[in-house]
Amino acid sequence: MTQQVRVRFAPSPTGLLHIGGARTAIYNWAFARRAGGVFVLRIDDTDPERSTPENTEQILRSMRWLGLDWDEGPEVDGAYGPYFQMKRAAHYAEALESLKASGHTYPCFCTQEELEAKRAAARSGESSGGYDGTCRRLGSDVARERIDAGESCVWRLAVPQDRGEIVVDDVVRGETVFPAMSVDDFVLVRSDGTPTYNFATVVDDAAMAITHVIRGDDHLSNTPKQVLVFEALDAAVPQFAHLSMILGPDGKKLSKRHGATSVEAFHDEGILPEALLNYLALLGWSLDGETTIISAETLQENFALERISKNPAIFDVEKLEWMNGVYIREMSPEQLVERMVPWLAEAGLGTRETLGARRAWLEELAPLVSERVKRMTEIAPAVTFLFGDAVEIDPVAADKALAAEGAPGVLEAATAALDGVTAWTAEGIEAALRSLPEALGMKPKPVFQAVRVAVTGSLVSPPLFESLALLDRTVALRRLRAAAELARSR
Ligand code: GLU
Numbered sequence: 001m002t003q004q005v006r007v008r009f010a011p012s013p014t015g016l017l018h019i020g021g022a023r024t025a026i027y028n029w030a031f032a033r034r035a036g037g038v039f040v041l042r043i044d045d046t047d048p049e050r051s052t053p054e055n056t057e058q059i060l061r062s063m064r065w066l067g068l069d070w071d072e073g074p075e076v077d078g079a080y081g082p083y084f085q086m087k088r089a090a091h092y093a094e095a096l097e098s099l100k101a102s103g104h105t106y107p108c109f110c111t112q113e114e115l116e117a118k119r120a121a122a123r124s125g126e127s128s129g130g131y132d133g134t135c136r137r138l139g140s141d142v143a144r145e146r147i148d149a150g151e152s153c154v155w156r157l158a159v160p161q162d163r164g165e166i167v168v169d170d171v172v173r174g175e176t177v178f179p180a181m182s183v184d185d186f187v188l189v190r191s192d193g194t195p196t197y198n199f200a201t202v203v204d205d206a207a208m209a210i211t212h213v214i215r216g217d218d219h220l221s222n223t224p225k226q227v228l229v230f231e232a233l234d235a236a237v238p239q240f241a242h243l244s245m246i247l248g249p250d251g252k253k254l255s256k257r258h259g260a261t262s263v264e265a266f267h268d269e270g271i272l273p274e275a276l277l278n279y280l281a282l283l284g285w286s287l288d289g290e291t292t293i294i295s296a297e298t299l300q301e302n303f304a305l306e307r308i309s310k311n312p313a314i315f316d317v318e319k320l321e322w323m324n325g326v327y328i329r330e331m332s333p334e335q336l337v338e339r340m341v342p343w344l345a346e347a348g349l350g351t352r353e354t355l356g357a358r359r360a361w362l363e364e365l366a367p368l369v370s371e372r373v374k375r376m377t378e379i380a381p382a383v384t385f386l387f388g389d390a391v392e393i394d395p396v397a398a399d400k401a402l403a404a405e406g407a408p409g410v411l412e413a414a415t416a417a418l419d420g421v422t423a424w425t426a427e428g429i430e431a432a433l434r435s436l437p438e439a440l441g442m443k444p445k446p447v448f449q450a451v452r453v454a455v456t457g458s459l460v461s462p463p464l465f466e467s468l469a470l471l472d473r474t475v476a477l478r479r480l481r482a483a484a485e486l487a488r489s490r
Contacts, residue, residue, distance in 0.1 A: 004211075005032060005036070005038070005211050005212065006037055006040060006209050006211050007031055007037065007038070007040065007210065007211070007213075007214060008040040008041070008042050008204075008213075009021075009025040009028045009041055010041075010044045010201070010204075010215075011025075011059050012043075012045065012046075012047060012050075012051065013043055013045050013051045013052060013056040013059060014047055014051055014055060015050075016058055016059075016062070016262035016263070016264055016265075017058065017062040017262060017263045018261045018262050019246065019261055019263065019266075019280060020216060020245070020246050020254065021216075022263050022280055023243070023281075023283055023284065024215055025066075025068055026066070026277060026280055026281055027303070027305075027308070028214050029070075030281065031214060031305060032071070033300035034300060034301065034302065034303045038071045039068075039070050040070065040072045040208055040210070041063070041070035041073030041074060042073060042083050042084075042204060043056055043073075043074060043084045044201070045084055045086050046195070046197065051086075056074070058264065060074060060075070061264075062262075062263035062264055065267060065273050066263065066273050066276065067296055080207065080208040080209065085204065089193075091204070092189070092200055092203055095199075095233060096155060096188065096189050098233065099232055099233065102232070102234075103158065104157065104158050105155045105156060105157055105158060105188060106136050106138075106143065106155070106185075107135065107143050107155055107156075108134075108135040108153055108155070108185075109135055110131075110134060110135060114134075130181075130185075131156065131184045135156070152191040154187045154188075155188050155189040156186060156187055157185055157186055157225075158185060158232075159184070163180055164180050165177050165178060165179050165180050166178040166180070166182075166183065166224040166227050166228070168240055169239075170240045170242055171241040171306065171308070172243065172305065172310055173242055176223075178223070178224035182224060183224050183225055183228060186198065186225055197222070198226055198229060201226060202230055202233065203229075203233070205238060206235035206236075210238050211239065212238055212239045212241060212305075213238045213239070213241070214243065215241075215243065216242070216245065217242035217244055217245065220242050223240060223242070241305050241308065243284060243308065244284060244309070244310060244311060244312040244313065245312050246312070246313050246314075246315050247313065247315065248314070249314060249315070249316060251314075260317075266320075269375060270343070270375030270377030270378065271324050271375060274295070274296065274327055275323045275324040275326075275327045276324075278294050278295070278299075281294060281299050282294065284308055284309050285307055285308050286307055287302055287307075292323070293323070293326060321374040321375065324374055325373065325374035328373060328374070329370050333366040334363060336370055337363050339376065341356065343380055344380050344383075347381070347384070349383075364470060365383060365470055368383075368462035368466050368467065368470075369382050369462055382461075383462070385456045385457050385458070385461065385467075386467065386470050389478065390482070391457040392457050393457045393458075393483070394457055394458050394459070397453045397457065398453065400449070401446070401452070401453040401459065402450060402454070402486055402487040404450065406442060406446070407446075407484075407487040408484050408488045410440060410442070410447050410450045411450055411451070411454055411480050411483050411484035411487055413436055413440060414433060414447075414450075415477055415481055415484065418432060418433070418473065418476060418477060418480070421473075426463075426466045426468075426469040430465040433448075433451065433465070450483075450487070451480070454479055454482075454484075455468060455476060455479050455480065
């Protein structure tokens with residue numbers, strides 16, 4: 001029987017969920033789903049100063065928003081809990097006891113000053129660097145006495161002297177060799193009894209029966225240390241897959257300088273979760289090298305670690321926007337209305353209730369904007385002119401279209417033509433307005449520009465005839481008359 005795949009995403013709740021972390025979560029999730037395995041969410045909250053419940057809540061919220069459901073972890077629990085490291089002290093204590101019993105750890109009494117002096121000596125070339133093993137050479141009786149006398153100590157891993165180089169067969173990076181010298185007897189448990197990251201992580205990964213560790217390659221240098229802890233605990237070493245960093249367009253590590261980087265910020269800026277999921281999934285992984293639009297289902301059915309790229313990925317916000325636009329366009333009017341109502345409400349164009357009551361009208365409006373926007377935030381500004389009676393006219397548009405020669409006459413003629421339309425539909429409106437330029441002896445452009453500015457307030461808007469059809473006729477006529485007056489006063 002093959003072992004069940006168990007993977008974990010283990011964020012530290014020291015800040016928002018960023019897209020690098022989100023991509024790691026997506027890969028773990030997709031890998032578990034593809035393998036019919038288990039996706040564990042573990043909260044690495046061992047840094048008491050920077051970890052907060054709000055950050056944890058925000059990470060869970062961002063994951064839920066992206067559609068990443070976890071099988072074990074906060075709120076769902078599971079057989080391997082608790083899933084907060086702060087609640088797992090007993091596991092670390094027990095693991096330390098077992099390492100003491102097997103001789104894989106020893107207490108170290110060196111003070112900070114002594115360690116600093118050793119490091120300074122190392123820097124001046126007198127030793128190889130790393131911990132020099134002073135306390136490893138203390139007899140166990142001496143060590144016992146010092147502990148019993150109340151002297152404070154940390155616990156270090158006794159790296160086997162004959163261990164040799166540590167070879168990790170990383171799924172993404174291939175065989176990665178760490179020379180034996182690169183790992184010293186590092187600290188497992190601090191003098192206050194708290195475990196270090198490299199110890200807590202391994203104790204938990206072992207206790208939670210994690211089979212694959214998929215994470216950012218900023219943890220690559222920790223990997224040989226963790227391998228040694230797995231070995232000391234006599235636990236199976238999981239398969240590692242280290243993901244290359246996400247870089248900004250300038251080739252530097254992605255950071256705030258490059259704009260939004262948290263999942264929440266992308267939400268606030270009108271990116272859809274399915275687009276962000278799709279975009280991040282392809283940031284370092286590909287289905288077949290060409291498919292760009294991939295649903296969560298396709299991802300779950302096809303994700304494979306072998307197709308993860310070794311090269312750093314460049315975060316390209318324009319590509320994300322493009323993809324978001326594709327998702328917006330592919331929605332049916334019903335779906336788009338469902339998704340845009342919160343954004344319209346947020347922009348003050350109504351409440352969810354009043355907007356909900358205008359569903360049929362909104363469904364006619366949806367196709368007019370879906371072709372033109374790339375972010376959900378762009379919808380409200382594009383359709384504000386369809387709400388309310390009067391429209392605010394952009395001064396630049398007024399200068400261009402309403403101050404032009406003949407504008408008052410155009411607007412009066414348009415008012416009269418629309419007043420006589422029998423069927424107030426896009427077709428009926430078009431039929432009434434199409435003949436205006438000829439009747440006025442003008443070119444079409446200035447005619448329709450004046451009408452557009454009068455009705456929409458702007459030189460750029462969704463299609464004019466369809467927009468007019470979405471307005472009440474009385475509102476449309478009132479706007480035309482008001483604009484005619486404005487044009488005359490110019
Ligand atoms: N809490 C660690 C982090 O957020 C987890 C690293 C790991 O996956 O081992 O970087």
